[in-house]
Amino acid sequence: MVDPSEPAIARRIAGGEAQAESEFFERFGEQIKLMVWARLKRRMAPEEREDLVSEVNQAVLLSLRRGGYDASTGAPLAAYIAGIAAHVIGQYFRRQKKESFVESGARLDSHPDSENILSDLLDVEHDRMLRKCLRRLPSKYKEVLLLRIYEQHSIEEISQSLGVERRRVSERIHYAFQLLAKECRKENYFQY
Amino acid sequence: MKCEIKNRSQLIAAYLTGELSEIEMSEFEQHYFQCEECFRELKIGREAVNLIEREGPTVLAASVPWWEKARQFWSEIFSRRQWQTRPQWAFAIAAFVLLIVIGLPLGYWKYFHQTPSPESYAENFQPSARLDNLIEQTYQSPVLLLQVSPPNDTNFVDEIVFRWELAEDQKNTGPIELRILNNREEEMYKFKAEHQTFYFDEKLAPGLYYWALLTENEMAYLGRFYIRRAE
Numbered sequence: 001m002v003d004p005s006e007p008a009i010a011r012r013i014a015g016g017e018a019q020a021e022s023e024f025f026e027r028f029g030e031q032i033k034l035m036v037w038a039r040l041k042r043r044m045a046p047e048e049r050e051d052l053v054s055e056v057n058q059a060v061l062l063s064l065r066r067g068g069y070d071a072s073t074g075a076p077l078a079a080y081i082a083g084i085a086a087h088v089i090g091q092y093f094r095r096q097k098k099e100s101f102v103e104s105g106a107r108l109d110s111h112p113d114s115e116n117i118l119s120d121l122l123d124v125e126h127d128r129m130l131r132k133c134l135r136r137l138p139s140k141y142k143e144v145l146l147l148r149i150y151e152q153h154s155i156e157e158i159s160q161s162l163g164v165e166r167r168r169v170s171e172r173i174h175y176a177f178q179l180l181a182k183e184c185r186k187e188n189y190f191q192y
Numbered sequence: 193m194k195c196e197i198k199n200r201s202q203l204i205a206a207y208l209t210g211e212l213s214e215i216e217m218s219e220f221e222q223h224y225f226q227c228e229e230c231f232r233e234l235k236i237g238r239e240a241v242n243l244i245e246r247e248g249p250t251v252l253a254a255s256v257p258w259w260e261k262a263r264q265f266w267s268e269i270f271s272r273r274q275w276q277t278r279p280q281w282a283f284a285i286a287a288f289v290l291l292i293v294i295g296l297p298l299g300y301w302k303y304f305h306q307t308p309s310p311e312s313y314a315e316n317f318q319p320s321a322r323l324d325n326l327i328e329q330t331y332q333s334p335v336l337l338l339q340v341s342p343p344n345d346t347n348f349v350d351e352i353v354f355r356w357e358l359a360e361d362q363k364n365t366g367p368i369e370l371r372i373l374n375n376r377e378e379e380m381y382k383f384k385a386e387h388q389t390f391y392f393d394e395k396l397a398p399g400l401y402y403w404a405l406l407t408e409n410e411m412a413y414l415g416r417f418y419i420r421r422a423e
Contacts, residue, residue, distance in 0.1 A: 038208065078225030079222040083218075131251060134240060134244075135253065137252070145244055149244040177233070178201035181201070
């Protein structure tokens with residue numbers, strides 16, 4: 001289902017409205033970052049990741065400026081952005097494989113992180129809350145998170161080392177994230 | 193808009209830990225670009241993954257009470273390699289700490305509160321024959337001083353106020369020196385007195401004491417007093 005406000009933003013960007021570009025990144029900037037992080041988190045340094053986020057932002061914006069999004073197809077704008085982002089990330093991997101990385105010239109600095117004191121304070125507060133919530137998790141969930149994320153063991157390896165079924169390991173990991181989100185909601189994580 | 197995905201938490205965990213196929217990943221990405229609920233949980237999960245990757249078991253450790261932290265601190269100090277290779281340093285430091293911890297309170301108590309044995313207590317009250325003779329001589333000659341206080345053999349517990357009045361022709365002799373001696377003729381204190389009154393509030397052990405007023409050239413007065421134990 002297409003959000004009625006999305007075609008309007010896309011149209012305004014195609015019409016050259018700078019304000020619409022800001023609104024666009026306010027709406028989707030964080031999602032793009034998360035997507036790049038999820039697809040690349042262990043394969044590149046954070047500063048390189050920022051570069052790739054800028055590259056994705058640039059690609060999406062250029063496409064929208066050219067009027068590349070057509071709402072009449074019924075595809076939501078989110079799907080369109082995710083498609084472009086996936087394509088840019090794929091290109092990045094292909095470039096890496098060929099070991100012929102070419103500087104892509106001036107990148108758009110379209111949605112820089114807000115580097116102000118308030119944002120720093122919020123980050124500190126979020127970090128404190130998250131640590132508190134992580135410490136509260138029951139030990140069997142902490143154990144699987146450590147093995148999977150820190151030790152980088154596969155589900156199969158964890159299953160063998162703990163002597164539990166594969167399915168149980170996956171369930172524990174899912175439940176650990178679910179519990180963590182629940183604890184964070186209790187702490188009003190998103191009110192700050 | 194409420195999220196309608198049934199296995200949401202499963203999908204989120206799988207996405208964060210890289211368990212989804214490319215197609216599943218793309219589908220979920222299209223979803224969370226629009227779904228605020230999923231996106232919020234994903235953000236929490238991403239921060240958690242970053243923390244665990246960076247800090248490992250530390251970030252998941254339950255909060256440690258202060259006594260456990262202290263125990264860990266000391267066990268870390270003593271498990272250091274230099275203590276194992278040079279244990280004499282560890283013993284020297286331990287002995288020093290023990291000395292400070294026990295020695296200081298003990299020293300304080302011994303200095304201010306120790307009860308002397310009956311013999312030594314009595315000795316502190318034995319008069320000095322030589323000083324007593326001098327008292328006789330100076331006391332009988334009111335050439336320099338008109339009045340002196342406290343009178344001889346007054347008992348004190350703490351603060352003493354010494355007063356004297358110089359004879360008219362002695363007022364330009366300059367500052368007077370006040371000395372306090374114990375009964376073994378050892379000098380305990382020495383002060384320059386600018387005025388004709390001196391407040392003495394130092395601690396003295398119980399016993400017999402002598403006090404002397406000296407001008408530049410001679411001893412103007414010698415008297416004696418007792419310090420008694422507070423009841």
